[in-house]
Amino acid sequence: MHIREFQNLMKELYYHRDSKRGIFKTFTWLVQEIGELGRALLDNDREGLKEEVGDVLAWLASLCNILNIDLEESAINKYHGVCPKCGEKPCRCSTEQ
Ligand SMILES: [Zn+2]
Numbered sequence: 001m002h003i004r005e006f007q008n009l010m011k012e013l014y015y016h017r018d019s020k021r022g023i024f025k026t027f028t029w030l031v032q033e034i035g036e037l038g039r040a041l042l043d044n045d046r047e048g049l050k051e052e053v054g055d056v057l058a059w060l061a062s063l064c065n066i067l068n069i070d071l072e073e074s075a076i077n078k079y080h081g082v083c084p085k086c087g088e089k090p091c092r093c094s095t096e097q
């Protein structure tokens with residue numbers, strides 16, 4: 001399954017709810033799922049991690065559906081084979097921010 005197909009699946013399953021909930025409440029759900037991912041990391045909960053990464057992707061796809069953004073296109077436009085900052089693969093950017 002490609003990212004676009006997954007986003008379309010989320011649209012078929014949830015768009016009727018996502019569009020009613022709106023952008024900012026959906027964004028809040030995404031942030032909550034990222035928090036749950038952080039909790040699974042802290043707890044070293046391997047099964048929880050697997051579940052939470054799926055939830056984070058699902059909520060990101062839902063947010064993109066409301067915003068009418070093609071997640072796959074956005075990802076590929078930014079990350080098209082090389083690091084967008086240094087233009088290298090693998091990235092050679094300094095690890096210091
Ligand atoms: Zn880089």
